Amino acid sequence: MIRKALWLSATSVFLALFVPSAQAEDRVVNVYNWSDYIDPTIIDDFTKKTGIKVVYDTFDSNEILETKLLAGGSGYDVVVPSANFLARQIQASVFQKLDKSKLPNISNMWDLIQERTAKYDPGNEYSVNYMWGTVGLGYNIKKVQAALGTDKIDSWDVFFNPDKLAKLKDCGVYVLDSPADVIPAALKYLGLDPNSTSPDDIAKAEEAMLKIRPYIRKFHSSEYINALANGDICMAVGWSGDVFQARNRAQEAKQGVEIGYSVPKEGAQMWFDQMAIPADAKHVAEAHEFLNYMMTPEVIAKSSNVVLYANGNKASQQFVDKALLSDPSVYPDEETVKKLYTVAPYDPKTQRVITRSWTKIVTGQ
Amino acid sequence: MSDIAATASAAPPVDVSASLPARLAKGFVGRLVIIVPYLWLLFFFLVPFVIVFKISLSQSAISMPPYTPVLDFSSGWSGFVGKLKQLSFDNYLWLTQDALYFKAYLSSVVIAGISTILTLLVGYPIAYGMARAPATIRPTLLMLVILPFWTSFLIRVYAWIGILKPEGLLNQLLLSLHVISEPLVILNTYTAIFIGIVYSYLPFMVLPLYSSLEKMDYSLIEAAKDLGCPPTSAFWKITFPLSLPGVIAGCLLVFIPAVGEFVIPDLLGGSQTLMIGRTLWNEFFSNRDWPVSSAVAVILLLLLIVPIMIFQQAQARAQEQGK
Numbered sequence: 001m002i003r004k005a006l007w008l009s010a011t012s013v014f015l016a017l018f019v020p021s022a023q024a025e026d027r028v029v030n031v032y033n034w035s036d037y038i039d040p041t042i043i044d045d046f047t048k049k050t051g052i053k054v055v056y057d058t059f060d061s062n063e064i065l066e067t068k069l070l071a072g073g074s075g076y077d078v079v080v081p082s083a084n085f086l087a088r089q090i091q092a093s094v095f096q097k098l099d100k101s102k103l104p105n106i107s108n109m110w111d112l113i114q115e116r117t118a119k120y121d122p123g124n125e126y127s128v129n130y131m132w133g134t135v136g137l138g139y140n141i142k143k144v145q146a147a148l149g150t151d152k153i154d155s156w157d158v159f160f161n162p163d164k165l166a167k168l169k170d171c172g173v174y175v176l177d178s179p180a181d182v183i184p185a186a187l188k189y190l191g192l193d194p195n196s197t198s199p200d201d202i203a204k205a206e207e208a209m210l211k212i213r214p215y216i217r218k219f220h221s222s223e224y225i226n227a228l229a230n231g232d233i234c235m236a237v238g239w240s241g242d243v244f245q246a247r248n249r250a251q252e253a254k255q256g257v258e259i260g261y262s263v264p265k266e267g268a269q270m271w272f273d274q275m276a277i278p279a280d281a282k283h284v285a286e287a288h289e290f291l292n293y294m295m296t297p298e299v300i301a302k303s304s305n306v307v308l309y310a311n312g313n314k315a316s317q318q319f320v321d322k323a324l325l326s327d328p329s330v331y332p333d334e335e336t337v338k339k340l341y342t343v344a345p346y347d348p349k350t351q352r353v354i355t356r357s358w359t360k361i362v363t364g365q
Numbered sequence: 366m367s368d369i370a371a372t373a374s375a376a377p378p379v380d381v382s383a384s385l386p387a388r389l390a391k392g393f394v395g396r397l398v399i400i401v402p403y404l405w406l407l408f409f410f411l412v413p414f415v416i417v418f419k420i421s422l423s424q425s426a427i428s429m430p431p432y433t434p435v436l437d438f439s440s441g442w443s444g445f446v447g448k449l450k451q452l453s454f455d456n457y458l459w460l461t462q463d464a465l466y467f468k469a470y471l472s473s474v475v476i477a478g479i480s481t482i483l484t485l486l487v488g489y490p491i492a493y494g495m496a497r498a499p500a501t502i503r504p505t506l507l508m509l510v511i512l513p514f515w516t517s518f519l520i521r522v523y524a525w526i527g528i529l530k531p532e533g534l535l536n537q538l539l540l541s542l543h544v545i546s547e548p549l550v551i552l553n554t555y556t557a558i559f560i561g562i563v564y565s566y567l568p569f570m571v572l573p574l575y576s577s578l579e580k581m582d583y584s585l586i587e588a589a590k591d592l593g594c595p596p597t598s599a600f601w602k603i604t605f606p607l608s609l610p611g612v613i614a615g616c617l618l619v620f621i622p623a624v625g626e627f628v629i630p631d632l633l634g635g636s637q638t639l640m641i642g643r644t645l646w647n648e649f650f651s652n653r654d655w656p657v658s659s660a661v662a663v664i665l666l667l668l669l670i671v672p673i674m675i676f677q678q679a680q681a682r683a684q685e686q687g688k
Contacts, residue, residue: 063650070431091427218553219636232530355651363639
């Protein structure tokens with residue numbers, strides 16, 4: 001009797017261990033996106049609508065994402081690299097081609113952006129755009145007014161001209177620690193092709209940077225958000241959305257700090273963050289559903305309204321806040337768009353030349 | 366992944382398990398206890414090192430993982446041997462061709478060396494004070510030294526940004542006391558790096574110093590005093606030599622991690638700081654050249670292992686002489 005009871009209880013424990021896992025074929029999608037880059041309600045809405053659970057992780061640099069992808073077995077189903085990184089990752093066969101038949105919302109996408117992202121992802125076969133923006137100048141309006149006598153910043157000249165930048169030295173200038181974003185701007189300012197990979201051109205850009213190096217306080221790719229917002233610095237070469245975040249934080253803090261952002265008239269580099277599915281993703285169907293949901297006009301507009309970046313979805317523009325849509329630093333007018341340029345990813349050899357040159361600029365040796 | 370598995374199986378745990386039954390047969394639990402740290406070292410030091418060393422002999426490639434060859438047995442034993450032949454020391458040669466790497470190693474060693482001396486200067490009086498304090502409050506003092514570890518290292522370094530920045534606490538204090546009229550620029554300089562390293566590594570200096578000072582027999586000092594030795598020379602002739610093992614241990618515990626330090630120079634230091642941690646980061650993340658960055662790491666390890674071995678030998682010799 002006792003033996004039978006034991007046997008029964010053992011069996012029930014055994015069943016209890018295995019049965020739930022057999023039933024629970026929970027649908028999951030593992031998403032890896034930039035930090036502070038989505039309206040969190042979108043994730044809840046998606047789960048409510050589809051029953052797919054979203055595991056949402058964030059990163060803060062392309063390099064970290066790339067290292068995880070290249071090592072393999074990242075466990076993510078949707079990742080959001082920037083386009084120049086994406087291009088190289090496609091070459092390394094990190095991603096799988098999208099099944100467009102499962103993405104009917106792709107018809108909402110903006111042809112203008114699609115054309116430009118095709119430079120990195122030919123035919124847009126592996127990725128769809130999430131957000132895009134520019135590399136420009138973020139500045140503290142009052143401090144720049146005091147130092148330069150004008151708060152009208154509309155040219156790279158204020159940065160690359162040593163006489164002008166020298167006046168901003170004491171109130172502080174930060175620069176992105178990212179050669180792929182700064183070297184092309186230097187080339188553009190010098191009237192050269194921002195896409196140039198010729199060592200001579202890169203040397204000229206290096207020379208231009210070394211001339212203004214004494215007036216730059218720090219090279220860093222994220223600290224400038226807080227530094228601008230707190231009024232610790234007066235200018236930063238940075239990504240548009242980061243500067244807008246600084247502007248909002250400054251407004252919330254009510255310390256009288258006002259932040260402006262300028263897309264220089266010589267032209268600025270466009271960047272794109274692209275959603276893609278890794279080749280070794282385990283939940284491919286769910287990943288497609290997530291991508292398709294993110295291309296719903298109302299949904300992506302909601303995200304833009306929170307994170308303050310322009311998205312690559314034409315149909316969403318009627319749902320984007322009027323103030324954001326009419327802000328030329330977020331959605332530039334046609335005249336400006338023509339001057340925006342893209343930079344193709346560097347081959348390993350050029351990358352090495354540029355990184356070496358960058359080390360020389362940053363450390364001064 | 367397959368690469369890691371292959372390297373792991375190529376490592377020699379087989380030898381250990383072969384001698385294991387013999388050792389167990391002797392029935393010494395003590396021996397078994399010794400095996401645990403050896404296994405630990407094998408799996409968490411030797412195996413990872415072999416993997417890094419192997420990558421440093423590979424060539425970078427645009428693939429997953431970003432280097433070739435990837436060692437596995439997919440093409441049989443002869444294929445494996447063929448892949449082994451593709452390994453080369455080219456990346457180490459590359460390191461000698463650009464002065465950047467030498468400068469970075471040198472500047473890391475200099476920064477770590479200065480920080481170690483500063484930490485010793487700050488840590489010695491603290492440890493001495495603790496060792497001479499009444500026995501009842503010593504545990505409390507010890508606790509105070511260890512207490513900062515309960516907060517994340519990263520948060521404590523961030524806190525220093527708030528203290529040192531131009532509008533930070535330190536400048537506000539000094540300005541309000543009229544000690545200075547212009548805010549001091551400390552953040553983003555070498556001074557900030559030294560402050561950060563001294564602060565973060567202080568416990569590693571204080572604890573070994575304290576343990577060797579606490580063991581000291583203070584009747585020796587009294588004897589010196591009786592014989593007319595002034596306190597300063599009593600300190601240099603008795604206290605300091607007796608605390609030397611603590612000084613050496615503390616200095617090594619600070620110096621070794623400080624050479625490869627990345628976080629403190631990144632957050633507190635200026636962009637002009639050239640350190641090997643940063644160079645390694647650039648090779649790995651910006652250039653995506655895992656082989657060269659592995660070579661940089663291997664050289665860094667060798668650079669640190671040599672002084673450790675010299676120190677160990679000196680200690681062993683000293684112990685033998687002591688007997």
